[in-house]
Amino acid sequence: xxxxxxxxxxxxxxxxxxxxxxxxxxxxxxxxxxxxxxxxxxxxxxxxxxxxxxxxxxxxxxxxxxxxxxxxxxxxxxxxxxxxxxxxxxxxxxxxxxxxxxxxxxxxxxxxxxxxxxxxxxxxxxxxxxxxxxxxxxxxxxxxxxxxxxxxxxxxxxxxxxxxxxxxxxxxxxxxxxxxxxxxxxxxxxxxxxxxxxxxxxxxxxxxxxxxxxxxxxxxxxxxxxxxxxxxxxxxxxxxxxxxxxxxxxxxxxxxxxxxxxxxxxxxxxxxxxxxxxxxxxxxxxxxxxxxxxxxxxxxxxxxxxxxxxxxxxxxxxxxxxxxxxxxxxxxxxxxxxxxxxxxxxxxxxxxxxxxxxxxxxxxxxxxxxxxxxxxxxxxxxxxxxxxxxxxxxxxxxxxxxxxxxxxx
Amino acid sequence: xxxxxxxxxxxxxxxxxxxxxxxxxxxxxxxxxxxxxxxxxxxxxxxxxxxxxxxxxxxxxxxxxxxxxxxxxxxxxxxxxxxxxxxxxxxxxxxxxxxxxxxxxxxxxxxxxxxxxxxxxxxxxxxxxxxxxxxxxxxxxxx
Ligand SMILES: Cc1cc2nc3c(=O)[nH]c(=O)nc-3n(C[C@H](O)[C@H](O)[C@H](O)COP(=O)(O)OP(=O)(O)OC[C@H]3O[C@@H](n4cnc5c(N)ncnc54)[C@H](O)[C@@H]3O)c2cc1C
Numbered sequence: 047x048x049x050x051x052x053x054x055x056x057x058x059x060x061x062x063x064x065x066x067x068x069x070x071x072x073x074x075x076x077x078x079x080x081x082x083x084x085x086x087x088x089x090x091x092x093x094x095x096x097x098x099x100x101x102x103x104x105x106x107x108x109x110x111x112x113x114x115x116x117x118x119x120x121x122x123x124x125x126x127x128x129x130x131x132x133x134x135x136x137x138x139x140x141x142x143x144x145x146x147x148x149x150x151x152x153x154x155x156x157x158x159x160x161x162x163x164x165x166x167x168x169x170x171x172x173x174x175x176x177x178x179x180x181x182x183x184x185x186x187x188x189x190x191x192x193x194x195x196x197x198x199x200x201x202x203x204x205x206x207x208x209x210x211x212x213x214x215x216x217x218x219x220x221x222x223x224x225x226x227x228x229x230x231x232x233x234x235x236x237x238x239x240x241x242x243x244x245x246x247x248x249x250x251x252x253x254x255x256x257x258x259x260x261x262x263x264x265x266x267x268x269x270x271x272x273x274x275x276x277x278x279x280x281x282x283x284x285x286x287x288x289x290x291x292x293x294x295x296x297x298x299x300x301x302x303x304x305x306x307x308x309x310x311x312x313x314x315x316x317x318x319x320x321x322x323x324x325x326x327x328x329x330x331x332x333x334x335x336x337x338x339x340x341x342x343x344x345x346x347x348x349x350x351x352x353x354x355x356x357x358x359x360x361x362x363x364x365x366x367x368x369x370x371x372x373x374x375x376x377x378x379x380x381x382x383x384x385x386x387x388x389x390x391x392x393x394x395x396x397x398x399x400x401x402x403x404x405x406x407x408x409x410x411x412x413x414x415x416x417x418x419x420x421x422x423x424x425x426x427x428x429x430x431x432x433x434x435x436x437x438x439x440x441x442x443x444x445x446x447x448x449x450x451x452x453x454x455x
Numbered sequence: 456x457x458x459x460x461x462x463x464x465x466x467x468x469x470x471x472x473x474x475x476x477x478x479x480x481x482x483x484x485x486x487x488x489x490x491x492x493x494x495x496x497x498x499x500x501x502x503x504x505x506x507x508x509x510x511x512x513x514x515x516x517x518x519x520x521x522x523x524x525x526x527x528x529x530x531x532x533x534x535x536x537x538x539x540x541x542x543x544x545x546x547x548x549x550x551x552x553x554x555x556x557x558x559x560x561x562x563x564x565x566x567x568x569x570x571x572x573x574x575x576x577x578x579x580x581x582x583x584x585x586x587x588x589x590x591x592x593x594x595x596x597x598x
Contacts, residue, residue: 061523087526087527087528089526089527089548090526090527090546093546098546099527099544099546103527103543103544104527105528106528107528334524334526334550335520335523335524335550335554338523338524339523342523361553361554362553363548363549363550363552363553364548365547365548365549370549372549372552372553374553409549409552409553409562410552410558410561410562411552411558412549412552412553412558413520413551413552413553413554413555413556413557413558413560414556414557414558416553416554416556417554417556421556432504436502437558438502438511438558439502439509439511439557439558440502440504440507440509444463444507447463447507447509448463450514450556450557451460451461451463451509451511451514452460452461452462452598453460453598454458454517454598455514455516455517
């Protein structure tokens with residue numbers, strides 16, 4: 047009987063378990079989980095702060111999941127991988143042998159070395175349920191909250207705390223919010239949706255140093271706070287593989303089978319640097335769908351299957367107070383700006399293919415565009431004039447519609 | 456499993472399927488009360504360009520991208536093969552709308568998204584759109 051070990055208990059780990067079990071119902075699966083709780087929906091921690099969900103509803107899988115899939119969960123952290131002896135050593139010193147190993151360790155917050163940060167008592171990250179519970183307990187109607195970082199995580203945290211604090215200020219060194227996925231005027235729209243709910247922004251500015259409950263900014267501004275949230279960025283947890291001699295480059299290098307450079311060691315999710323189908327380059331795609339699909343692919347291959355996952359693309363659905371921004375692919379090539387009322391609709395065409403898009407406001411049918419990017423559907427094979435305004439199957443050939451609407455897909 | 460299939464050639468573009476769908480999922484016993492003078496949120500939609508017209512609803516894919524992409528665990532493929540949504544778990548993030556290749560998941564009335572669940576979860580028991588289609592352009596069968 048084969049022994050599988052999975053390091054990490056997030057969604058990539060779940061994908062891996064399901065992948066293994068789709069091939070091998072018998073083998074022993076040991077999951078090493080560093081978070082002390084069964085898998086939950088990490089992206090929902092801001093909705094939890096908002097009161098829109100609760101720990102029960104946040105369960106990513108039912109309570110019986112691990113038992114039903116015959117997995118043994120060890121709530122302990124892995125400290126080292128020995129690829130020669132094929133063992134994983136736990137922090138307790140115990141060593142667990144594997145035939146096949148998947149590293150699904152996710153990422154950790156990256157905290158720059160701010161001067162005086164150690165004097166700040168009330169500082170929080172925003173990555174885990176524990177972070178959310180701690181913030182939930184700390185915030186009150188009199189709290190002034192300062193969030194460092196206007197990326198996805200910082201802004202979701204701001205939305206989650208809206209209405210629960212006296213003030214919320216978000217600062218970022220970048221001149222706009224969500225700078226990794228949105229351009230200037232799109233970012234401004236999303237920023238406004240938060241400002242309309244009282245969130246203040248200090249952009250193109252960053253903290254130079256902290257002292258207890260004060261941030262001294264590069265601009266000379268002085269910001270007082272009761273609660274500091276650090277959401278500057280994340281780093282893939284790739285050190286276990288790196289220290290074992292596996293190839294890492296700000297993320298564990300994986301091929302399209304999710305194999306690392308170490309024999310019988312796979313990696314999946316936020317810790318892995320894999321193939322991005324939208325650019326043909328390797329990158330970390332730190333989004334939940336990617337983690338699940340990479341995990342599943344790894345699991346199938348660990349169990350002896352032959353699965354390729356080469357359809358990963360960057361994509362994001364993010365919204366604040368009902369204003370949604372949906373993005374995918376890369377913004378390279380010719381821009382097609384389509385009137386979209388109060389919102390935005392930008393399609394990018396590169397080399398005869400749809401390379402990316404930004405939709406703000408009306409999300410309907412976005413997946414039709416995403417599929418074209420993922421499947422590399424030539425723009426001239428569809429009625430692009432129609433597709434620009436309405437992403438629908440009507441823009442495709444009658445044959446394609448017959449297949450998708452009249453057959454099992 | 457049985458699925459809803461659409462025969463484009465026979466679709467009249469009458470939109471009746473949308474009304475039957477919205478009625479079946481309204482939970483109300485009276486059609487006029489459910490539909491009259493109201494915005495309706497059908498889970499099947501007639502797409503009509505003037506040249507082609509067809510009805511579109513969830514394909515209940517064998518390997519559904521929406522389920523794998525759902526950040527809240529609300530979308531699942533149940534043992535029968537149908538793709539179902541737990542509206543209490545859904546937070547309305549729209550990731551499923553971002554990934555469904557057919558545009559078959561849509562924004563719902565109360566924040567959560569909505570999609571065809573083959574009328575298995577409502578009082579209808581089998582797809583209302585199929586029963587209401589006057590030209591058998593929508594059928595419910597095994598293929
Ligand atoms: C606030 C927030 C909002 C987000 N919103 C979205 C969103 O809207 N859409 C989206 O697609 N994505 C979103 N994400 C990203 C998404 O959560 C991640 O892409 C996803 O969780 C990655 O899954 P994973 O399994 O790779 O890693 P993780 O979920 O990070 O799980 C890894 C697990 O491994 C454990 N671990 C690490 N090292 C060890 C070790 N040595 N031994 C044992 N265990 C270890 C960690 O403790 C952790 O529990 C969001 C993330 C955050 C923080």
